[in-house]
Amino acid sequence: MSVHAPGPETHVYRPVELNREVRLHIEAGFPRLWLAGEISNLARPPSGHLYFTVKDARSQIRCALFRGNAAGMGFRPENGMEVLVRGRLSLYEARGDYQLIADAMLEGGAGALSQAFEALKKKLESEGLFDEAHKKPLPGWPRRISVVTSPSGAAVRDILQTLEQRWPGAAVRIYPSQVQGEAAPAELIRALTAADRHGYGDVIILARGGGSLEDLWAFNDEQLARTIHALKTPVVSGVGHETDFTIADFVADVRAPTPTAAAVAATPDGPALRRQLGRLDQQLSRAMDQDLQRRMQALDFAERRLARQHPEHRLEELARRNHELARRAGIAVRRQVEARERLLSGCMARLSVCHPRRQIERAAHEAASLRVRLQRAMNAQVGTAGQRLGGTVRALNAVSPLAVLERGYAVVRDPQGHALTQADELKKGSPINILMDQFEVDAEVVSDPRESRLK
Numbered sequence: 001m002s003v004h005a006p007g008p009e010t011h012v013y014r015p016v017e018l019n020r021e022v023r024l025h026i027e028a029g030f031p032r033l034w035l036a037g038e039i040s041n042l043a044r045p046p047s048g049h050l051y052f053t054v055k056d057a058r059s060q061i062r063c064a065l066f067r068g069n070a071a072g073m074g075f076r077p078e079n080g081m082e083v084l085v086r087g088r089l090s091l092y093e094a095r096g097d098y099q100l101i102a103d104a105m106l107e108g109g110a111g112a113l114s115q116a117f118e119a120l121k122k123k124l125e126s127e128g129l130f131d132e133a134h135k136k137p138l139p140g141w142p143r144r145i146s147v148v149t150s151p152s153g154a155a156v157r158d159i160l161q162t163l164e165q166r167w168p169g170a171a172v173r174i175y176p177s178q179v180q181g182e183a184a185p186a187e188l189i190r191a192l193t194a195a196d197r198h199g200y201g202d203v204i205i206l207a208r209g210g211g212s213l214e215d216l217w218a219f220n221d222e223q224l225a226r227t228i229h230a231l232k233t234p235v236v237s238g239v240g241h242e243t244d245f246t247i248a249d250f251v252a253d254v255r256a257p258t259p260t261a262a263a264v265a266a267t268p269d270g271p272a273l274r275r276q277l278g279r280l281d282q283q284l285s286r287a288m289d290q291d292l293q294r295r296m297q298a299l300d301f302a303e304r305r306l307a308r309q310h311p312e313h314r315l316e317e318l319a320r321r322n323h324e325l326a327r328r329a330g331i332a333v334r335r336q337v338e339a340r341e342r343l344l345s346g347c348m349a350r351l352s353v354c355h356p357r358r359q360i361e362r363a364a365h366e367a368a369s370l371r372v373r374l375q376r377a378m379n380a381q382v383g384t385a386g387q388r389l390g391g392t393v394r395a396l397n398a399v400s401p402l403a404v405l406e407r408g409y410a411v412v413r414d415p416q417g418h419a420l421t422q423a424d425e426l427k428k429g430s431p432i433n434i435l436m437d438q439f440e441v442d443a444e445v446v447s448d449p450r451e452s453r454l455k
Contacts, residue, residue, distance in 0.1 A: 016093060023091035026098070030089040035061065035100060038114070039081045040213050041243050050077065054085055054100070055212050062099040063087070075107045079243070080114020080213065083107060114213070117220055120247055124222070129229045135253045136234040138266060139202040144171045145266060146201030146233070148191040151176040155209045155238075155259035162263035166270045173200050179208040184218030189227045196231040203266045204233050206248060207259035210241040219246035228252055238262025405437040423449040 006012055013021075037054035044050060048067030053060045063085055077083065087102035124130065145163065149156050151174055163172055175191035178184040188206070195204050206228070208219065218224070219239050225247045228235050237252035238259040249255040256262035307313065352358075401411060412420045413433045420426055426449045434441045 015096070019091060019093040019096050022096075023093060026089050026091055032086065032088050032103075035063075035085045035087070037061075037083070037085075038213070039077055039079055039083055041241065042077060042079050043243055052077065052079075053212070054083070055214075057214060060212055062097060063102050064099055065102040065105060069103045070105075073105055077105065080117065081107065117213075117247070120220065120222055120225075121250065124225055124247065124251065129225060130250045134229065138234050138236065138254060140268065142167070142170050142202040142267060144173070144201045146173050146175055146195040146198075146204045147207065148175045148177055148188065148195060148204060149207040149259070150179045153179065153209055155179075155207045158209075158258075158260045159205060159207055159238075159263045162260050163267060166264065167267035168270065170267065178218075180211070180215050180218060185221035185224050188218060188221075188224055192224075192227055192231060192235075196233045199233070201233060204231070204235045205238065205259075205262050205266055206235055206252065207238040207262050208240065209259060210244065216240050216244060216246055219248040221247070224248060225251045236262045236266045238265075405435070408437070411435040 050065040084106040177187040177191040238256040242257035
């Protein structure tokens with residue numbers, strides 16, 4: 001059958017147009033209504049709105065309750081809770097999702113499945129199956145990975161695609177199993193036990209796509225939980241969507257919100273590692289280049305130093321330094337000689353002024369002058385002394401005994417030459433000396449002078 005392109009008379013819808021018309025038809029065709037069922041997939045974003053699913057055993061409808069209407073409720077909605085929801089049907093145009101825009105919610109009875117889920121959760125938790133101490137660490141670099149899931153579901157495709165993108169070097173083995181229905185728990189137990197017993201995979205991924213609480217109920221089986229707890233191989237669970245929780249999630253070593261997230265949790269980020277290795281390789285190349293450049297620069301520097309320190313260059317350098325030192329020494333010697341000559345000239349000038357000959361000449365001149373002055377002074381002194389002596393002689397002559405003797409007088413003396421002038425100095429028979437003008441005579445006293453004293 002051939003298909004022709006639509007003609008100009010045919011209206012071709014864009015997705016936004018078609019979604020808008022469908023929304024208008026839905027909103028116009030259904031008045032406000034009440035919906036009864038069990039809450040599932042409840043989400044509470046920071047905006048304060050509530051997004052959830054109302055379901056029964058066979059079907060489900062997405063719902064949105066905005067913040068203004070949610071604030072007036074007298075209870076806190078939770079997953080598994082039976083409720084009555086009032087609102088209008090609409091369609092979210094951006095994704096084409098059919099939903100109920102709720103404006104009120106009333107609390108109903110709790111669902112039987114939710115009650116059973118909570119009872120089993122409390123039981124296993126009390127036995128320690130959820131304790132962190134029992135959690136096994138995941139391998140950092142898994143070489144083989146075992147996957148327990150449905151071989152025909154979307155989950156296995158997402159897992160294989162993610163593993164191929166993130167960690168293509170790991171070998172993957174699928175252990176097929178039903179993931180929904182009455183036979184699913186037994187098959188999951190068998191597949192997990194086989195994967196652990198074979199020891200093929202370094203890690204086991206237990207996965208299933210999203211669904212209602214009923215769809216995921218096989219993963220809330222008690223025997224399945226105990227089997228996961230007893231496995232030697234670490235298990236990553238990725239069951240449902242981010243808001244879905246099962247007993248298998250609690251007992252698994254690592255819980256991932258989706259099958260894709262489970263594949264991510266079980267493997268290193270290969271592209272990121274390759275990018276990191278690329279960056280490290282670039283850094284290593286740059287470091288090697290820089291190191292090589294530094295070493296080449298160091299070699300060039302060493303070669304230049306070696307060239308400068310070669311014996312021939314060293315001798316030339318020493319010769320240049322010797323020549324320079326000799327030149328500087330000659331200059332220094334000449335400067336010293338000149339300074340010494342200037343000093344000697346000054347000393348000679350001062351010596352010529354202070355020469356002994358000059359001093360002798362000056363002293364001789366001064367001596368001659370002093371001699372003349374002395375002679376004059378001596379002559380003057382002699383003249384004065386002569387005059388005084390003449391006067392003294394004349395005075396002495398006037399009173400001199402010799403002058404008296406010249407006139408005929410005599411001096412009587414004792415033998416020692418002392419003049420005898422008193423009569424009692426002369427004794428009869430004592431020797432005397434009589435001094436005359438021209439002679440002297442020794443004599444003897446013959447009579448007592450005291451008897452013949454002049455009257």
